[in-house]
Amino acid sequence: MVKTKRYVVVKHFEEEPKPTDLKLVEEELPPLQNGEYLVQAEYLSVDPYMRPYIQRYPVGVTMIGSQVARIIESRNPEYPVGKKIIGYLGWRTHTVINPLKESGVDFVNHKPILLPDIGNLPSSLTLGILGMPGNTAYFGLLEICKPKQGETLVVSGAAGAVGSHVGQIGKKVFGLTVIGIAGSDEKCKWLLEELGFDHAINYKKADVGTVLRTVAPKGVDCYFDNVGGDISSAVIYQMKPFGRIAVCGSISSYNANASSLPKSTILQPMMVFNQLKMEGFLVTRWMDRWTEGIQKNLQWIREGKLKYRETVTEGFNNMFEAFVGVLQGKNVGKAIVKA
Numbered sequence: 245m246v247k248t249k250r251y252v253v254v255k256h257f258e259e260e261p262k263p264t265d266l267k268l269v270e271e272e273l274p275p276l277q278n279g280e281y282l283v284q285a286e287y288l289s290v291d292p293y294m295r296p297y298i299q300r301y302p303v304g305v306t307m308i309g310s311q312v313a314r315i316i317e318s319r320n321p322e323y324p325v326g327k328k329i330i331g332y333l334g335w336r337t338h339t340v341i342n343p344l345k346e347s348g349v350d351f352v353n354h355k356p357i358l359l360p361d362i363g364n365l366p367s368s369l370t371l372g373i374l375g376m377p378g379n380t381a382y383f384g385l386l387e388i389c390k391p392k393q394g395e396t397l398v399v400s401g402a403a404g405a406v407g408s409h410v411g412q413i414g415k416k417v418f419g420l421t422v423i424g425i426a427g428s429d430e431k432c433k434w435l436l437e438e439l440g441f442d443h444a445i446n447y448k449k450a451d452v453g454t455v456l457r458t459v460a461p462k463g464v465d466c467y468f469d470n471v472g473g474d475i476s477s478a479v480i481y482q483m484k485p486f487g488r489i490a491v492c493g494s495i496s497s498y499n500a501n502a503s504s505l506p507k508s509t510i511l512q513p514m515m516v517f518n519q520l521k522m523e524g525f526l527v528t529r530w531m532d533r534w535t536e537g538i539q540k541n542l543q544w545i546r547e548g549k550l551k552y553r554e555t556v557t558e559g560f561n562n563m564f565e566a567f568v569g570v571l572q573g574k575n576v577g578k579a580i581v582k583a
């Protein structure tokens with residue numbers, strides 16, 4: 245008998261998630277039926293979306309999330325032992341999969357798939373730059389911001405999985421002037437010295453609007469917004485006529501109690517007089533072009549245009565700390581747990 249460990253949601257999060265909101269349980273898995281296979285988690289993803297999305301599910305569900313897992317037993321020749329899959333299996337160490345059954349959460353409602361061929365690159369990248377966050381950066385920047393060479397791009401959450409990638413595509417592929425906004429001097433240093441951003445603003449130390457007026461005196465053409473709130477209002481007030489804003493996320497509000505959210509800044513005058521375009525998106529909009537995003541990002545890594553970094557937490561038992569760390573800004577690049 246194989247045992248699995250999984251995290252069960254026992255209480256919906258209120259403000260900052262607490263360890264007691266989840267319970268780690270151990271269970272025996274049933275023997276495999278014909279057509280099924282058994283996987284063992286190798287890398288698990290911890291992402292900001294988990295914070296707002298889990299509230300949609302009833303207490304008692306397994307905490308949501310994707311993982312790269314190795315097939316360790318199989319009664320299905322299409323999924324042989326030793327191959328790896330990527331799937332939205334939740335926070336669990338072992339999972340029995342029946343490929344004929346729907347699985348996954350409605351966020352990305354697709355079945356586990358065999359890992360795409362990424363050569364000798366680490367399989368964990370399929371949870372980051374060669375997976376959902378990578379495609380978020382690729383499609384969000386190209387399709388919503390529609391950047392043109394020579395323009396100025398601002399990205400918030402710039403040292404995270406999506407933001408660090410957006411800035412690099414902007415710089416290395418489109419030749420934009422790229423300004424990143426992040427929460428520490430160490431992160432800003434990385435953006436400038438390793439990733440080639442033109443400017444980096446530590447929003448915890450500097451006033452974003454004041455710095456932007458200095459480093460982008462002519463204004464901002466594209467804003468890739470990962471955080472929302474005051475940072476975004478400051479950027480939107482520096483946009484040029486016909487600027488484009490891709491609203492990817494609003495992590496500054498994820499832990500907030502609805503009644504304590506700041507009153508919104510009035511953005512309409514800027515939107516109207518500068519004829520700005522602001523569009524929210526979910527990466528799943530481009531599900532039919534998923535492979536295109538992965539292949540393009542793979543190509544850019546191989547051409548040396550994209551660098552990646554992971555913050556790896558060791559041990560499945562540390563899933564919660566890794567997850568809360570993302571909400572607290574402890575990660576640089578993609579946050580991953582090695583099971």
Ligand SMILES: NC(=O)c1ccc[n+]([C@@H]2O[C@H](COP(=O)([O-])OP(=O)(O)OC[C@H]3O[C@@H](n4cnc5c(N)ncnc54)[C@H](OP(=O)(O)O)[C@@H]3O)[C@@H](O)[C@H]2O)c1
Nearest residue numbers: 292404405406426427470492493494495496525526527573
């Ligand atoms: N629309 C979509 O389909 C889609 C898909 C994937 C991700 N997203 C969104 O994209 C954003 C980035 O996701 P990610 O996976 O790349 O995460 P990430 O940037 O790797 O990690 C989150 C980062 O957010 C920053 N942060 C936390 N609290 C903040 C606050 N109050 N104000 C400003 N920054 C704060 C922290 O960095 P600092 O140290 O800089 O504060 C933290 O490291 C999230 O909003 C996520 O929900 C959207």
